[in-house]
Amino acid sequence: MKNNVNKKVGTSQIKHFIVLTAVLFAFWILLSGKMEAKYLVIGFLTSLISAWVTLPLLRLPSETNKGYYYPFDFPYFRYAFYWLWLLKEIIKANIDIAMVVLSPKLPINPQIVEFKRSMSNPIAHVTLANSITLTPGTITMDVADGVYTIHALTDGAGEALENGQGEMMVRISRIFGEKVEGEPAKQRRGEI
Amino acid sequence: MKILASLFLISGFFFILVAAIGVIRLPDFYTRLHASGKSETLGMILCFTGLAIYEGFNLTSAKHLIIVIFILLANPIGTHIICREAYRSNLKPWTRKEE
Numbered sequence: 547m548k549n550n551v552n553k554k555v556g557t558s559q560i561k562h563f564i565v566l567t568a569v570l571f572a573f574w575i576l577l578s579g580k581m582e583a584k585y586l587v588i589g590f591l592t593s594l595i596s597a598w599v600t601l602p603l604l605r606l607p608s609e610t611n612k613g614y615y616y617p618f619d620f621p622y623f624r625y626a627f628y629w630l631w632l633l634k635e636i637i638k639a640n641i642d643i644a645m646v647v648l649s650p651k652l653p654i655n656p657q658i659v660e661f662k663r664s665m666s667n668p669i670a671h672v673t674l675a676n677s678i679t680l681t682p683g684t685i686t687m688d689v690a691d692g693v694y695t696i697h698a699l700t701d702g703a704g705e706a707l708e709n710g711q712g713e714m715m716v717r718i719s720r721i722f723g724e725k726v727e728g729e730p731a732k733q734r735r736g737e738i
Numbered sequence: 739m740k741i742l743a744s745l746f747l748i749s750g751f752f753f754i755l756v757a758a759i760g761v762i763r764l765p766d767f768y769t770r771l772h773a774s775g776k777s778e779t780l781g782m783i784l785c786f787t788g789l790a791i792y793e794g795f796n797l798t799s800a801k802h803l804i805i806v807i808f809i810l811l812a813n814p815i816g817t818h819i820i821c822r823e824a825y826r827s828n829l830k831p832w833t834r835k836e837e
Contacts, residue, residue, distance in 0.1 A: 576804065579797045629810070640753055640780045647760040647773060655834050656769055679814035680779065685771055686818050687825045697821065697831065699772045 559601070562616040566597040566604075569618070606668045615667050624721045625673075631717070632677055639681045646683070646700060658687070659696045663715060670722040677714055739791060746788030753781035766832035767824055775817035782809050 570593035578585055606615045646653060665671055675686040675694070683699035760773025783806050790802035 573804075576797070576800055636776070636780055640756075640777055643760070643772065643776055644753070644756045647756055647763060647777075652763060654764070654769060656766075656831050657833070658831065675818060676811070676814045679775060679818055683772060685768065685775060685821050686814075687768075687821050695825065697768050697772075699769060 562604075562618055563597055563601055565618045566601060567593050570596060615669065620667070620669055620722060628673075628717060628721055632680065632714075635677075635681050635714075639683070643683065643699075654699055655701050657698050657701075659684075659698050660693060661696075662693050665692065665719065665722065667722045670718055673721075674715065674718050677718070681714070739794075743788045743792035746784050746791060750781045750784030750786075750788060753777045753784065757781060767829060768821065768831050771817055771821055775814065779809060779813040782806075782813070 571590055574589035574593060575581075575586070578589065601616075604616055663674065665674075671689060671692070675689050678684050678686045678694070678696060685697045686694060687697050688695040754777070757773050757777035760777060761770050764770050764773055786802045786806045786809070790799035790806075793799040793802065
């Protein structure tokens, strides 16, 4: 799984086909709830055909346009553990937001923060942008070529993004097998 | 079990209430997105987890958990897309300094 930047198209297509079929079939079983052979066969054929039709559409170009990634191209268990860790952070973030919103003074100071983080796998970018939106007082406004534009609600949220947020990025980089080189280049545009 | 489920449901309602209050109180578009994007996600997750616990371990609770996963993935993406379109059409964020 690691260092698959130069992966050619088709090397692991069979694997992704199987994974996609399995996911679709599991979803079929979950939604139908019927375990008779007739429904299982219909479901399996349906998921096989839909996996065959949709697999070419799910090809995502990597950041340097050297290869392709498929949406299921990550270690699942570590990804699940990451989401459990994130859930804890989300609860903390929401308590912060509740304190800000319910306090009579409304202590907010909105600002825009930018930083750059280049990662090869597009799914890693999706995960990071989602995580930033879900955690303390920050929303991802724009992602273009690895440059993140982020709207921070309070001073503390903007600062946490520069210092503490390193943990989130390093975790994501490790999950997706990207390089972790010291601190990523960050710059602050300041208040506008 | 019912007590645990109602605890989850009540905390979920609390966060959805916070989201609604935030949308009314905060000054501009982006800050309102903060309230609705985060608090609502957690509120919905807590509500559906509570319903799954109330239901016990069967197919319906598995469906509730699938809904939780979809909300967790889709809600931040929706917030991000609304926010990005506002940003690209040059909507200026509200700042405290300009007062």
